[in-house]
Amino acid sequence: MIEAVNVTKKYNDGNQALKKVSFLIDRGEFVFLVGQSGAGKSTLFKMIIKELVPTSGTLKVFGRDVSRLRGKEVSVLRRNIGIVFQDFRLLEEKTVYDNIAFAMRASGASPREMRKRIPQVLEQVGLKKKVYSRVNELSGGELQRAGIARAISNRPAMIVADEPTGNLDPQTSMDIIKLLRNINVKGTTVLVATHDQQIVDELKKRVIYLEEGRIVGDQEKGAYVRAL
Amino acid sequence: MLFRNILFFMGESWKNLFRNGWMSLASIGVVAVTLFILSVFVLINMNVHHLTEVIEQDVEIALYIDEEATSDEREQLVENLRNHPEIKKADFVSKEEGLERLRDQLGEENGLLEGYENPEDNPLRDAYEISMHDPEAVSSVAREIETYPAVGGVEFGEDVVENLFDFTGVLQVTVMGLMVALALTATFLISHxxxxxxxxxxxxxxxxxxxxxxxxxxxxxxxxxxxNLGLLGTVIPLVGIYFGYESVLQWIDANLKFFPSLIPLETAMGQVIILVVPLGMALGIIGSLISMGRYLKV
Structure with missing residues (x-):
C-alpha cells in the first residue's frame, strides 16, 4: 500500500528531514510512526498525500509513484486517503453534518450519497446525537470523532493520522485510538504518527521508529520505547 | 461541470461577495466608473459619426442674393448655376418662404418672429439651395460662385464637418488613455x-x-x-446611461431646434450593451485569474 525506497527530503534551507528512508506497509495494517518532533514524521505524511515530493528515492502509494502524479491524479490519490489532524481542522461555524458534507461535496459526492453516508459515519464514530451541533459546541474528544467521521466519509482505503491524540486527555486518547483500531479491523489501513506512549504500548501494533530523519527500528507488536 | 456544482459555486461566490462588503463595493464602483466613461465615449463617438453622415449628405451651399442686384444679373446667375457641371440642382427659396420655414422649425416658440409679418420687415434674403453631384466639391464650387454677380453671400457646412472630426480625434486619444488606466485599476481592485x-x-x-x-x-x-463583480459593475452604468441619454435626447428636442436628430435611445443602448456587458465580465474574470495565479496555489 505504501512502499518507500531510499526516500530523502532536503528542504531549500538545507535541512534534511528524511534520509534514505525505506519501508513497506501492506493493505490492512495498523502502523504507529513514533519519534521526536523534527524526526521527519510530518514530512513523510505530507509526501504520502503529495503535498511534498521526495528529493530523491521513490515513494509509491497504492502502487503509484507519487512524484509522477499530476493534477487530477493527485485528487484521486487524496480521495483514497482519509486524513486526521491533531488540531482537527474543522470549520467552526458549521455543524458536524455540514463539515462532513463540505468534505464529501469537495471530493465529488452527490447530495444523495451525503444524506445516506453522513448518519452512517456518525454512528460509526459514536457522534450521532451531535449531528446538528455546531463544531464550537463540541468537546475535544467529540471534535476528533467528527474529524475521523470526515476522514472515513469517502470510504478511503487508508487513514493517516498526524498526532490525533495530541490535544486530548489520556482517557479520550485511548477512546480515539480504539476507534481507529475498529476502523482498521474493517479493512482500512491506518498509519498513526504519535508521541503518546500510552496508546502505543496499549495497542501493541507495528511501530516504525524515526530518529533525525532515519528509520532506526521497525517492530511488529512494538512498544513506544524500542526494544533493543 | 455538474449542474449541482454550478449552483454550489454560484452560491459560494455570492456569499463571498457579501463577506467582503467594502472591497466588493470598491471593485464594483471602479468597474462601473470605467464602463460609464466608456459608454459615454461610445455614445458621443457614435453620434458624431451619425451627425457627420447626416451633415455630409445634407451639405449644400446656401447662396444669398444681393438685394441690390438687377433682374438681368439675377437671370445671369440662374443661367450660370444651371450650366455649372458640378451642380446637381439649385432650388430657389424666396425670403417669404424662408421666413415660413423658420416659423415651422421654431414650432411653439415662433412668437420670436412676431413683428416680421410685414414683407417689408422680413430680415431674410432670397436664396438658392444648391446641392452637388459630389459633396467633396462643395468648398471649391462655393468659392467659385461667390464671385458671380448678384451673389450677396455663400454659406456651407464644411467647417462643421472638419471640426467634428478634429473633436472626435482628440476625444478618442484622451478617453482611450483614461480607459486603460481605469481598466487596470478595476482589475487590480477585483484581484485584491x-x-x-x-x-x-x-x-x-x-x-x-x-x-x-x-x-x-x-x-x-x-x-x-x-x-459577479464585473457584472454588477455593468448594471450601474447601463442604468445611468439609459436615463442620462434619454434626458439628453429630450433636452435637445426641446431646446435645440436646428440640431439634427441623434441616434434613437434603443439603437444606442443596444450598441452600448453589446460592448459594455462582455467587457465588464472580462474585467472581473481577468481580476480573478490574476488573483488565483498569485494567491491560490492548489
Whole structure:
C-alpha cells in the first residue's frame, strides 16, 4: 500500500528531514510512526498525500509513484486517503453534518450519497446525537470523532493520522485510538504518527521508529520505547 | 461541470461577495466608473459619426442674393448655376418662404418672429439651395460662385464637418488613455477583493485540498466571484446611461431646434450593451485569474 525506497527530503534551507528512508506497509495494517518532533514524521505524511515530493528515492502509494502524479491524479490519490489532524481542522461555524458534507461535496459526492453516508459515519464514530451541533459546541474528544467521521466519509482505503491524540486527555486518547483500531479491523489501513506512549504500548501494533530523519527500528507488536 | 456544482459555486461566490462588503463595493464602483466613461465615449463617438453622415449628405451651399442686384444679373446667375457641371440642382427659396420655414422649425416658440409679418420687415434674403453631384466639391464650387454677380453671400457646412472630426480625434486619444488606466485599476481592485476571499477561506481551501477536491472545484467560486463583480459593475452604468441619454435626447428636442436628430435611445443602448456587458465580465474574470495565479496555489 505504501512502499518507500531510499526516500530523502532536503528542504531549500538545507535541512534534511528524511534520509534514505525505506519501508513497506501492506493493505490492512495498523502502523504507529513514533519519534521526536523534527524526526521527519510530518514530512513523510505530507509526501504520502503529495503535498511534498521526495528529493530523491521513490515513494509509491497504492502502487503509484507519487512524484509522477499530476493534477487530477493527485485528487484521486487524496480521495483514497482519509486524513486526521491533531488540531482537527474543522470549520467552526458549521455543524458536524455540514463539515462532513463540505468534505464529501469537495471530493465529488452527490447530495444523495451525503444524506445516506453522513448518519452512517456518525454512528460509526459514536457522534450521532451531535449531528446538528455546531463544531464550537463540541468537546475535544467529540471534535476528533467528527474529524475521523470526515476522514472515513469517502470510504478511503487508508487513514493517516498526524498526532490525533495530541490535544486530548489520556482517557479520550485511548477512546480515539480504539476507534481507529475498529476502523482498521474493517479493512482500512491506518498509519498513526504519535508521541503518546500510552496508546502505543496499549495497542501493541507495528511501530516504525524515526530518529533525525532515519528509520532506526521497525517492530511488529512494538512498544513506544524500542526494544533493543 | 455538474449542474449541482454550478449552483454550489454560484452560491459560494455570492456569499463571498457579501463577506467582503467594502472591497466588493470598491471593485464594483471602479468597474462601473470605467464602463460609464466608456459608454459615454461610445455614445458621443457614435453620434458624431451619425451627425457627420447626416451633415455630409445634407451639405449644400446656401447662396444669398444681393438685394441690390438687377433682374438681368439675377437671370445671369440662374443661367450660370444651371450650366455649372458640378451642380446637381439649385432650388430657389424666396425670403417669404424662408421666413415660413423658420416659423415651422421654431414650432411653439415662433412668437420670436412676431413683428416680421410685414414683407417689408422680413430680415431674410432670397436664396438658392444648391446641392452637388459630389459633396467633396462643395468648398471649391462655393468659392467659385461667390464671385458671380448678384451673389450677396455663400454659406456651407464644411467647417462643421472638419471640426467634428478634429473633436472626435482628440476625444478618442484622451478617453482611450483614461480607459486603460481605469481598466487596470478595476482589475487590480477585483484581484485584491478576491485575494481577501482566498485569505478568509484559507482553512476551507486547505480542507478541500486534503479531501481531494480538484483544482477547478476550488477555483470556480473565485472565478464566479470576479464574474459577479464585473457584472454588477455593468448594471450601474447601463442604468445611468439609459436615463442620462434619454434626458439628453429630450433636452435637445426641446431646446435645440436646428440640431439634427441623434441616434434613437434603443439603437444606442443596444450598441452600448453589446460592448459594455462582455467587457465588464472580462474585467472581473481577468481580476480573478490574476488573483488565483498569485494567491491560490492548489
Amino acid at each position: 477583493t478576491i485575494r481577501l476571499t482566498v485569505m478568509l477561506r484559507k482553512r476551507e481551501i486547505t480542507i478541500m485540498k486534503y479531501v481531494g477536491a480538484t483544482n477547478w472545484f476550488i477555483r470556480w467560486p473565485f472565478l464566479f466571484e470576479g464574474f
